[in-house]
Structure formats: C-alpha cells, structure tokens
Amino acid sequence: MPKAGIIYNDAKPIACQVAEKWFGELTAAGWEVVMATGAGGILGYSSPEKPVCHTPIESLVPARFDRDMTFVLVLGGDGTVLSGCRQLAPCGIPILAVNTGHMGFLTEAYLNQLPEAMAKVLAGEYEIEHRTxxxxxxxxxxxxxxxxxxxxxxxxxxxxxxxxxxxxxxxxxxxxxxxxxxxxxxxxxxxxxxxxxxxxxxxxxxxxxxxxxxxxxxxxxxxxxxxxxxxxxxxxxxxxxxxxxxxxxxxxxxxxxxxxxxxxxxxxYTAQFIRLKPPEFFHVLREKLGWGLPHVAKPTSVELP
Missing domain, CATH: 2.60.200.30 (Probable inorganic polyphosphate/atp-NAD kinase; domain 2)
Structure with missing residues (x-):
C-alpha cells in the first residue's frame, strides 16, 4: 500500500477542511495517509528565565512519518512550509506545498489548482527540486x-x-x-x-x-x-x-x-520540493515580488480647457 502524509496549518479553517478532504480521497484511493500539524516544526522562543529552548533536529519528525512515504501534502503559507521542511528533511520526504496563506513564495500551487496538481503527483508526473x-x-x-x-x-x-x-x-x-x-x-x-x-x-x-x-x-x-x-x-x-x-x-x-x-x-539534509513543471525562479520573482516588471512612463501632461 502506498503511503503519503499531510501537514497543515491548524490555525486556518480552510487548511483543516482541505486536509480532511484529501485524507478521505487518498484513503479511498488505497493510500495509507498520516496527518500532522505544522506546529510540530516550530521550535519555540527562549525567554530570559529560560535562555535555551532546545529541540534536537531529528526529534521534530512527526510520528509515523518515514522514508516509506511517497510525498507529503503541505497546506498553509510560507511559515507552514518552513515548519514542514524542518519536520520532513531528516527523512528525505518530498513535499507538495499548496498556498492557503498570503505570499506563498515557497508554495507550488494555489488551492484552486490542487485537484490538477494532485492528479499529476499521483501519476508521478513531477520532478523534485532540492534546496540547501x-x-x-x-x-x-x-x-x-x-x-x-x-x-x-x-x-x-x-x-x-x-x-x-x-x-x-x-x-x-x-x-x-x-x-x-x-x-x-x-x-x-x-x-x-x-x-x-x-x-x-x-x-x-x-x-x-x-x-x-x-x-x-x-x-x-x-x-x-x-x-x-x-x-x-x-x-x-x-x-x-x-x-x-x-x-x-x-x-x-x-x-x-x-x-x-x-x-x-x-x-x-535538503528540503525537497515537488515541482509540476521545470522550476522557473524568475517567474516567481516577478509574480510575488514584482521583479523585472516593465517600466511604465508617466502620462504626458494634458492642458485642461
């Protein structure tokens, strides 16, 4: 039986709903599915009273997540993706990051693209990009x-x-x-x-x-x-x-x-991102940060009657 995971931002109702939906659909399709929240990858802040809040790197891997997983669906914004990478990198599990937040600089797809994206992933039509x-x-x-x-x-x-x-x-x-x-x-x-x-x-x-x-x-x-x-x-x-x-x-x-x-x-360890088409970094820079947009000149002055 193939195995997949879902990590989601439990502070976002839409992420919770989508996680439950795809848990059901993947299970019905014959997959073993394990779910966890992205909160497990947040290490926490120290305080003056407790200056060290130490969590060993490998201990952040969620229970029942392992190298047998084909992929993990990550639902959230960039913060959830960063958290998910800390949780999954020690096991070398590729992630399909879907944006339910704002910027979504690290995500591969939006929610309205998820059915098509999942169809490609289940068919093995993707490549993996390794990030340092x-x-x-x-x-x-x-x-x-x-x-x-x-x-x-x-x-x-x-x-x-x-x-x-x-x-x-x-x-x-x-x-x-x-x-x-x-x-x-x-x-x-x-x-x-x-x-x-x-x-x-x-x-x-x-x-x-x-x-x-x-x-x-x-x-x-x-x-x-x-x-x-x-x-x-x-x-x-x-x-x-x-x-x-x-x-x-x-x-x-x-x-x-x-x-x-x-x-x-x-x-x-590297972060492994599922890419549904060859990565195009300049397109992401343009779409998310406005890099390389053409300069638009100011309109010429017009004399009013």
Whole structure:
C-alpha cells in the first residue's frame, strides 16, 4: 500500500477542511495517509528565565512519518512550509506545498489548482527540486547547547535598547573579519529573497551552491553583503558585553551570551520540493515580488480647457 502524509496549518479553517478532504480521497484511493500539524516544526522562543529552548533536529519528525512515504501534502503559507521542511528533511520526504496563506513564495500551487496538481503527483508526473538547508548550533563552554535546521536564514542581532554590536566572523579557513552592526544574517539562496533581501543583500537563484552573509544596518560603508561557497562553515563570536538574540527562519530563538559562539554550516539534509513543471525562479520573482516588471512612463501632461 502506498503511503503519503499531510501537514497543515491548524490555525486556518480552510487548511483543516482541505486536509480532511484529501485524507478521505487518498484513503479511498488505497493510500495509507498520516496527518500532522505544522506546529510540530516550530521550535519555540527562549525567554530570559529560560535562555535555551532546545529541540534536537531529528526529534521534530512527526510520528509515523518515514522514508516509506511517497510525498507529503503541505497546506498553509510560507511559515507552514518552513515548519514542514524542518519536520520532513531528516527523512528525505518530498513535499507538495499548496498556498492557503498570503505570499506563498515557497508554495507550488494555489488551492484552486490542487485537484490538477494532485492528479499529476499521483501519476508521478513531477520532478523534485532540492534546496540547501543550514544546521545552526550554539556552543557554550565547549558544549553544544542548541541546534536548529534552517531553510531561509539565521539572524543574530542585538536586543532592543542596547547599543550596536561587534561580531568576529570566521568563514571557513579565511582570516576572521570584524563587523559592527545591529546584527548579521547568514542565509541560503532560498532565504536571499527573505530577510537578506530586505537588509540589502542580493537575490541568489536557488541552484547556486553558495551562502551569503548580510550585515544589518552596518556602521561602516565597507561592511556589505558577502557571498561565499556553501562548503565553508561560518563561526560567529559575539565581541560584545551584552547578550544577543538569535532567530532561525523567523520562528525559533535562543539567547546568545558574550562567551558563546554560533556555528552555521550546510546541512546534510535538503528540503525537497515537488515541482509540476521545470522550476522557473524568475517567474516567481516577478509574480510575488514584482521583479523585472516593465517600466511604465508617466502620462504626458494634458492642458485642461
């Protein structure tokens, strides 16, 4: 019996309804179907009273989800897709992401396209696109105290009401650099259209084997975005007397103390996206972000009678 999964955003009634519908249809078609919510992939934020909220990467895989699954249908917005990738990447399960949210930058289809999309998936008429993920670790006194799997970016920044920070950063075996800024971003090509883009970083097409470092509000004109090979691990030392806040993919956090260090490297796991036609990244940029739209000149002035 073939096996499939469904991960959905249980905070959205429409996602719940569609999940139940396709659970019934796939079961009737002879599939074993397992359901879970995307909430299981949210790592949670630390607090001053509990600065470390640690969930091991592999423990996020939902019960009964395994490598025997042919695919998983993910119903939600980009947040649910990010959560689902953390839940499924350790098992190497491809996902069909369907947008029930707003932007849907990472999704493959809209709800009104779902019947046609599912027909193609069940017929095996698709390809799989692999996206680079990051493993983020916090090390304190030689002890690994926190980790997370990341598809978009890791952000390390100052707390509110504190001054600008200094970061000593080592990329691979290169000489360390010092950056004075409000924070730093380490992102994948997938994340280059997220926070990194807002902070002035370049857009990177998903297939390029690189990572990028983007300073947030740097104090020097010399501190600009850096793109480097994704084989190079990054170690960040907070050269700063105050604790910092680290956020991964916008929904997981950990406090980083002055003597801690953060290590970011390419994960052995990849996010696997089902594509119903060859990926066309520029089309997505145009549709979602308006990139490359033709310039429209202002109308010529007309004299009123």
């Amino acid at each position: 993920m990051l493993t983020v670790k916090v090390i304190r006194e030689h002890t690994h105290i926190w980790e997370a799997l990341c598809l978009n970016e890791m952000v390390l920044h100052r707390e509110p009401l504190t001054s600008m920070c200094h970061f000593e950063i080592e990329v691979g075996r290169h000489a360390p650099v010092d950056i004075a800024a409000d924070g730093v971003i380490i992102s994948t090509p997938t994340g280059s259209t997220a926070y990194g883009l807002s902070a002035g970083g370049p857009v990177i097409t998903p297939g390029v084997p690189v990572l990028q470092l983007v300073p947030i509000c740097p104090h020097s004109l010399a501190s600009r975005a850096l793109v480097f090979a994704n084989t190079e691990p990054v170690t960040i030392f907070p050269a700063n007397p105050n604790r910092l806040v680290m956020v991964v993919d916008g929904n997981a956090g950990c406090y980083v103390l002055p003597d801690d260090r953060v290590r970011v490297e390419r994960s052995p």
